[in-house]
Amino acid sequence: MNKLAVTIGNLTLKNPILTASGTFGYGNEYAPYFDVSALGGLISKTITLNPRAGNAFPRIAETPSGMLNSIGLANVGIDAFISEKMPYLRSLDTVNIVNVAGFTIDEYTEVVQRLEDVDGIDGYEVNISCPNVKEGGVAFGSNPNITAKITANLRTITTRCLIMKLTPNVTRISDIARAAADAGADSVSLINTLVGMAIDVRTRRPKLATITGGLSGPAIKPVAIARVYEVAQAISLPIIGIGGIMNADDVLEFMMAGATAVQVGTANFIDPDVCMTIINDLHSYCEREAIQSVGAVIGSMIM
């Protein structure tokens, strides 16, 4: 038996390590650095109906123990995704989760509808939490009613694993999680980035062309752990933890707080093989601690 296997909805992941959307391209970028098929699953860059060039530059800035980004959902669009990116993703021996977004409620349905006919997709992660677009994005994800509506719409058209990706930029994330759970989601993933901003005091210009952007990296890990813990108390769906994971200890911290799986984001930029290192270290951890299944770690925080 595989000690690292975990279950999200109808999916079995061979280990709890997924890649966070927007930080792992369409997978092939990382092929030189490790065997991408070793991942528990791969979540690709958010796909929208139309190709998007993304926001103006500069789009990224370094911050204490983290970074800001305002990529603005730059992506090849659904057609090119299906024709150019899916063949590689399909060739991988890992769970393939496609992250999707729309700028209207109906667009979400449209995108997923298009993908339903495409082979080799195991699930969808629904981005209702992007802080870097004017319409949709975080505006949808901070409203429980819209969250429920999008979730319910998608549930009617797909039996594939449905993961709603939540924003931390709300007063009570568990309200949104509950809305997603009640509307039929299989899982929620959290957190997307925190709204943040930085100014270059020499030039007096914002470090991002869009002024504000999304904060990621270790700086946000304590916020992410708190949100995962909050949601774990509120709903019984499996939770996918995201935010600032750099190593296996961080993964264990998320799992102890209640996450069933995790996503590694910004860390991929620093060490392109970090996911492989983490998977190996999780194996060693289970050996060392004589843990039969990593599932035993989920929610195992002692009070």
Place this chain on the structure above:
Amino acid sequence: MNKLAVTIGNLTLKNPILTASGTFGYGNEYAPYFDVSALGGLISKTITLNPRAGNAFPRIAETPSGMLNSIGLANVGIDAFISEKMPYLRSLDTVNIVNVAGFTIDEYTEVVQRLEDVDGIDGYEVNISCPNVKEGGVAFGSNPNITAKITANLRTITTRCLIMKLTPNVTRISDIARAAADAGADSVSLINTLVGMAIDVRTRRPKLATITGGLSGPAIKPVAIARVYEVAQAISLPIIGIGGIMNADDVLEFMMAGATAVQVGTANFIDPDVCMTIINDLHSYCEREAIQSVGAVIGSMIM
């Protein structure tokens, strides 16, 4: 003319550097390290009607570029504050702002009422944003109506400078800021800490006895800058920026984003004379850049 002077309501601060409540004790703790009277103003640890021992230990944890705390408003209570702490504070040649909190709406009024008779107090900072207490705190500060109510109540009983301290743990902080502004506040200060959490993966125990706590330090600076900028677009009151300030550049960043003054918090723990260093560096900055008044920096971000 003093180049560093700024105005908040009816107060003139000789420079924009205030100390953040809960990080500077009652001032005397720092007397060995620099002349505390050099501060623009001193904001003391939150005072409540009754003395409070605070939460169980551990109450603090180190995090990437920051820390968590769950002190829980430990304080000597208003009587001891007036008899034991005010004499020292009164002796200082700086603006003395007392941070207050209550566990009911009326308690805020009661605390301020008691302080109205006390000489040597220049203003109040009203803590409606503490994440570490069960009643009041962030629950009040995330509700615009309660924020308005507390503000309006206090406005009727004091002409002293009234500063409402806001939490970032809300969907839209500008809604809360507007409620405070409309109800008669002289200023808003932001941000209080972000809700965060950490687990020691060796022991599987939360690093704080209260499980969650408040995240502070440089890690949260990008979030704080974004919130100050958001509020500066929404209201016309002077804003006091707080969050992760370690040096004069950080102060300038907050001011460029729209803050009139700032508070230095966690940095005092690392370098107990950091406020003095910052004030000196701001002087040098104004000299070097030939700035006649630091007020020119406020909101001076170039787009």
Place this chain on the structure above:
Amino acid sequence: MKKTIPTDSSIHTGEVLFNKEVAPGICRMRIFHDEIARTSLPGQFINIRVSNNMEPFWRRPFSIHATHADEHWFDILYRVIGIGTQKLAFVKSGEIINFVGPLGNHFIADPAITKTSLLVGGGLGIAPMVILAHYLIQRNIHPIVFYGVRSQSELCSLPDLQALTSDIYIATEDGSVGQTGYITESVDAFLRQQTQYNELNIYACGPNPMLDRLGQIAELYHVPCQVSLETLMGCGIGACLGCGMKTRNSEKPYVYVCKEGPVFQAGEIDFSE
């Protein structure tokens, strides 16, 4: 306990004269600093900025281990356990170190009522005992050292102690030298053999369970016992309220170790948590 007025603390920089491993994973660092060398008292500590950046974010506290006023230096003795002490271990002689101190209260000695003191150090708890023994001798109090470690290899600064007293008891958990077992039991055995207790007292530093047990032993023999505590410290100067220990006094349920301590009467503290 009697309140003591700590020496004025400041932010200092000092040159590292040496920084070397003195036992596996344990280092001793000598810092050139006249003021600390002259004015610090046994039990006080300094709070070191071990890096210029944010890793680690907080300063790190260390007891003053030994001082030499004439040669203007003082030492710390530390175990390398995490990121902060790892970085500290990399500091080379000649480099400049930034620290706040001297901080905290100190062990109190009253020659009028004490003739002999038992200095009990568990592991790195030996750190404040060298400066303390020196201090006691100057005040005509005879120090008897009880030093407990897991194994012989961990013993540090024995020559320093031997230069100050010939009464040194050692216990090791693995029996590699001295008594086998906990040092607290050596203290117990010692006290049991005494015929009178009124001119004795105990000073101790080490893990909480050791201090707890020692407090019980001290109570049994009605011997005053001062203990030096360690907690996480966010600031070291009484501002963050992060360094509390539970007391047995419901009127004042917590003491703050950095400012009200690190030295307390054993009986004040509730070690049960």
Place this chain on the structure above:
Amino acid sequence: MKKTIPTDSSIHTGEVLFNKEVAPGICRMRIFHDEIARTSLPGQFINIRVSNNMEPFWRRPFSIHATHADEHWFDILYRVIGIGTQKLAFVKSGEIINFVGPLGNHFIADPAITKTSLLVGGGLGIAPMVILAHYLIQRNIHPIVFYGVRSQSELCSLPDLQALTSDIYIATEDGSVGQTGYITESVDAFLRQQTQYNELNIYACGPNPMLDRLGQIAELYHVPCQVSLETLMGCGIGACLGCGMKTRNSEKPYVYVCKEGPVFQAGEIDFSE
């Protein structure tokens, strides 16, 4: 421009053979690494993890400056400007450095159509020109170097260049050596004197305004011009989409410098922003 297939990139570690200041605030580091020494192409870069901790958080990109396949080393040349390069400057020989590479595409040379190349380096933009000159000579293309700096003291690696070509033009902004003014004007003057342009091309690296101006000059004389760009880089491997430059092609408004570059035809890029 013609698409090039970059060499396979990996995460590597290599020993630092030396790391020394070669001009005020400019250092040259030699790293022992057979694979990079043998396989990297002119214009490619490596992305260095300059610290083990989070300051700085990102890696830092540097062009490959020179390689020596037989001796298994390659060099980078860098200016100390911020926290990352400051930390890099502290690395001692014998230490191990972690980097990803070789990254990016590279300058393209086609001996069938080019006989002479103008290699234009502004400031640290000289970095890729040493490896490039070497590469061209191997392909029977004659390199003429144009090297612009603010002042004579900033000139680096002249002996390396002189070993490869005797045609070196220098311009300094302060006139301390060579032509006074911008190097682009030296290029312009040189081109103006030519009688035919069809076997010429230009390779350039330096500040954007220099590249912009050079692109205009190249266009004027109808000489192909490849430029190597610098932007902030979050990942260096095409994943973060943070390293874009505006293009003149509305169909594809941005190019990503780390993956699609760093080398582009000057005409592709919109330097107006």
